[in-house]
Amino acid sequence: MENMIYVENLRKEFKKIIKEPGLKGSFKALFKPHREIVTAVDGISFEVRKGEILGFIGPNGAGKSTVIKMLTGILTPTSGVCRINGKIPQDDRKNYVREIGVVFGQRTQLWWDLALRETYAVLKEIYEVPDDRYHQRMAFLNEVLELDSFITSPVRTLSLGQRMRADIAASLLHSPKVLFLDEPTIGLDVVVKENIRSAIRKINEEEGTTVILTTHDLSDIELLCERIVMIDKGRKVFDGGLSKLKGEFGQMRTFSFELQNAEDIRKLGYHDHFKLSDDDLSLSVSGKSVSVKFNTDKVKVEDIISYTLSSVHIKDMEIRDVEIEEIIKRLYKREVSV
Amino acid sequence: MLRYLRLHRIFISQYLKRLMEYKTDFLLGAIGLLIAQALGVLFLNIIFSAIPALEGYTFEEVLFIYGFSLIPKSLDHLFFDNLWMVGYSIIRKGDFDKYLTRPINSLYYVIVERFCVDAFGEMLTCVLLLIYSVPKLSLPFYWYTIPLLLVVIVFATMIYTSLKIITSAISFWTKASGHITHMLYMTNDFAKYPVTIYNKAVQAVITYVIPFAFTAYFPASYFLTGRDPLFCIGGTVVAGTALFLLAVFVWNRGLKAYESAGS
Numbered sequence: 001m002e003n004m005i006y007v008e009n010l011r012k013e014f015k016k017i018i019k020e021p022g023l024k025g026s027f028k029a030l031f032k033p034h035r036e037i038v039t040a041v042d043g044i045s046f047e048v049r050k051g052e053i054l055g056f057i058g059p060n061g062a063g064k065s066t067v068i069k070m071l072t073g074i075l076t077p078t079s080g081v082c083r084i085n086g087k088i089p090q091d092d093r094k095n096y097v098r099e100i101g102v103v104f105g106q107r108t109q110l111w112w113d114l115a116l117r118e119t120y121a122v123l124k125e126i127y128e129v130p131d132d133r134y135h136q137r138m139a140f141l142n143e144v145l146e147l148d149s150f151i152t153s154p155v156r157t158l159s160l161g162q163r164m165r166a167d168i169a170a171s172l173l174h175s176p177k178v179l180f181l182d183e184p185t186i187g188l189d190v191v192v193k194e195n196i197r198s199a200i201r202k203i204n205e206e207e208g209t210t211v212i213l214t215t216h217d218l219s220d221i222e223l224l225c226e227r228i229v230m231i232d233k234g235r236k237v238f239d240g241g242l243s244k245l246k247g248e249f250g251q252m253r254t255f256s257f258e259l260q261n262a263e264d265i266r267k268l269g270y271h272d273h274f275k276l277s278d279d280d281l282s283l284s285v286s287g288k289s290v291s292v293k294f295n296t297d298k299v300k301v302e303d304i305i306s307y308t309l310s311s312v313h314i315k316d317m318e319i320r321d322v323e324i325e326e327i328i329k330r331l332y333k334r335e336v337s338v
Numbered sequence: 339m340l341r342y343l344r345l346h347r348i349f350i351s352q353y354l355k356r357l358m359e360y361k362t363d364f365l366l367g368a369i370g371l372l373i374a375q376a377l378g379v380l381f382l383n384i385i386f387s388a389i390p391a392l393e394g395y396t397f398e399e400v401l402f403i404y405g406f407s408l409i410p411k412s413l414d415h416l417f418f419d420n421l422w423m424v425g426y427s428i429i430r431k432g433d434f435d436k437y438l439t440r441p442i443n444s445l446y447y448v449i450v451e452r453f454c455v456d457a458f459g460e461m462l463t464c465v466l467l468l469i470y471s472v473p474k475l476s477l478p479f480y481w482y483t484i485p486l487l488l489v490v491i492v493f494a495t496m497i498y499t500s501l502k503i504i505t506s507a508i509s510f511w512t513k514a515s516g517h518i519t520h521m522l523y524m525t526n527d528f529a530k531y532p533v534t535i536y537n538k539a540v541q542a543v544i545t546y547v548i549p550f551a552f553t554a555y556f557p558a559s560y561f562l563t564g565r566d567p568l569f570c571i572g573g574t575v576v577a578g579t580a581l582f583l584l585a586v587f588v589w590n591r592g593l594k595a596y597e598s599a600g601s
Contacts, residue, residue: 014597061600069598074438076594090594098441109436113356125348126440128341154359 004178004210005048005071010080012041012066040066042234043080053204053211055225057218059332063234064214068182071212072102085177098127101171105183108167110155116166117151120173127174134173141169144199161192168196172203178210179203185217197223218325230331237331245327252322255304256291257314264312265290273307274299293326345442346450353453367456375459379466393535398474399562400531405467406561407530407554410494412460418499419454424506426516432599445503445589478564487561490571493578494553498526500581501548503589510592522548529554549577 016038019029041063048054058064069075071082073089073096082089087096103109110119124134142148145165150158158166164184171179181200185193201224203209213224221228222242230238238245259265270281270292280295294304301319308314357364382404392400428434428448437444505522509515525543529550533541544551552574560570 065600069435072439074435074598075596093438094441094443097439100439102439104435107433107435109439111352111356113359114352118352118355122348122352125345126442 002050003047004050004052004085005046005212006081006083007047007067007071008045008081010041010044010067010070010082011039011078012063012070012075013078014038014040039234041070041077041231044231044234044236046229046236046239048210048212050210051204051208052227053200053213053225055221055228056212056214056231057216057221057228057328058231058237060216062232064231065182067231068180068212068214072100072180073097098174099177101174101176101179103164103167103171103179103181103184105164105167105181105186108155108163109170110163110166112155115152115154116147116158119155119166119170123170123173129174137173137175141172144202145169146195161188161195164188164192164196165199168199172209175207176209178212181211181213181215183215184213185215185220193217193220200224218328222324230328232332242324245324246321251296252293252326253296253301254291254293254320254322255301255308255317256289256320257308257317259288259290260313260315262288267311268308270294270304270307274303293322342442342446349450350453353451357455371456371459375462378459379463382463382467393532395532398471401467401471402475402562403532403555403558404530405464405471406558407526408460408464408467409491410498410553411526412457412464413491413495414498414502415454415460416457417453418449418502419457420448420450420452421499421502421506422516422519423452424448425509425514425519427514429509429596430513430599434596435598438593438596444593445586449499475562477561483561486567486571490557490574493574494557496578496582497549497553497574500578500585503585504581507585507588507592510595513597526550526553531555532559549573549581552577 014037016036017029018034018036019025044063044067056064056067066075070077071084071089073093076090084096085099087099089096110116111122120138123129129137142151145168147166147169150162150166155163155166168181168184179200184200185196188196197220200211200213204211211224213220215221225242227241228238228245229236265285268283268290270276270283271278274281276294276298280298282293284291284293292304292308305317305319386397386401391397395403424434434444434448437447440447501522502519505515505519507515508518525548528536528540528544533544533551533555536544541551545556556570557574559565560567
């Protein structure tokens with residue numbers, strides 16, 4: 001399949017004035033500024049296939065938004081190339097942005113003081129959507145995002161969940177080929193999150209829209225993305241499918257069981273028995289339920305089970321794969337290197 | 339071009355709808371504006387009753403120049419006021435992102451988004467001054483006077499707007515430049531009176547550096563006397579064009595330096 005997005009060695013540097021603390025420091029910086037170059041994005045390369053949903057993740061301040069802003073033509077890269085559908089965003093921004101939709105979860109693009117439908121009417125003119133196409137499109141977006149109940153309300157009166165749905169609809173009005181979603185589920189409740197995820201999936205399936213999604217909610221990733229690119233401190237630390245992530249870093253397993261007697265917990269001394277540190281084995285207990293998380297590189301599953309069974313009487317038991325969240329947490333904390 | 343005019347109409351109507359959305363604010367604002375303008379006219383009356391003539395200009399001539407200066411100023415104020423916000427907050431807060439994700443020229447978009455009805459106050463003052471002064475002056479009138487007047491108005495407005503664009507665009511590098519715009523803009527007060535009352539240095543500055551003299555005194559004096567059209571009218575056209583080209587250049591360079599804000 002052809003590539004929709006092609007990013008090579010993308011870099012962005014910002015000049016930053018370092019100030020000493022307090023008013024005095026500010027005055028000093030005014031007359032003798034101490035400049036420093038901060039590299040927000042440090043040579044990132046990746047590709048996205050047409051029709052793919054890519055999860056773009058990383059801890060706060062990793063440079064995600066900076067990359068998205070370069071891909072959407074807002075920022076000019078210091079060096080490197082990004083090409084989307086064969087176009088370089090900064091070369092002909094006005095024509096390029098016709099092909100993309102952008103949603104910044106933290107910032108609405110709707111006309112704050114007016115009824116929601118006014119926003120769509122203006123966007124129709126800005127993107128020159130013909131009348132019949134516009135009606136068809138609005139009907140589709142209405143069905144997917146359920147805008148009907150609040151389309152006549154002023155935007156300032158919408159709840160966050162309604163506003164986010166409205167923002168996503170606004171970004172899709174002109175049928176973009178690529179959709180950039182920067183934290184589209186931030187601050188939303190579970191039901192609205194699910195609603196938004198299914199809308200994204202539906203648009204991706206029905207129209208083949210390529211989606212780049214940044215999020216801190218890993219369920220978004222698990223439910224939507226075939227592939228993730230993870231960056232940290234401006235560099236790419238992982239690129240691949242979820243199964244690859246689990247395969248490479250998923251040595252962790254969780255063994256959960258229920259004790260017949262809650263007091264029996266004192267009989268279990270995993271750390272001492274296997275001589276493992278907290279990093280390789282951790283225990284969480286609540287009442288009779290116990291779960292042991294351990295690294296299969298250091299200790300075998302069967303050893304853990306046989307030790308447990310020989311020490312205490314248990315009821316239920318279960319062994320689970322590590323959750324994606326756990327892997328990512330470890331990556332963020334740089335416990336795992338790539 | 340047509341598309342842009344059409345969009346402009348839509349943006350203005352959106353803005354008016356927004357004003358109506360908050361009725362009390364709108365009504366109080368309108369009342370406040372009327373009071374402010376009435377006081378302004380009253381104040382002018384006091385000044386001019388104390389100084390009936392200036393440096394060889396009659397009372398009516400001074401009023402004419404003053405009134406003329408308000409034409410480009412109020413037009414710029416009415417249509418291009420949002421530029422102030424660029425220097426004060428839009429860039430600093432990263433809100434400029436929005437203008438860059440739309441398939442229209444960012445400068446155009448940011449300019450037309452707001453429509454400043456406050457300017458109607460200045461227009462009212464302007465009309466009153468001209469209605470009062472013009473019949474009392476025997477202005478030379480030819481077939482080309484009106485077309486020439488329209489041309490001058492366009493280019494004089496461009497001088498105002500371009501200076502605002504340049505000073506606002508500085509914030510692409512400095513993050514905030516509202517005060518620079520303000521400082522420069524305030525020098526337009528010099529243009530309301532005949533420049534001959536100032537010393538040579540001030541005259542040179544408002545003619546060649548910040549050419550506000552071409553928004554009022556020079557073209558107005560041509561319409562008063564019919565003398566020196568090449569300098570008075572031509573100067574306005576040249577200054578307006580040159581500043582506008584410079585403004586577009588600075589703006590486009592600024593876009594490349596735009597750094598947005600963290601999110």
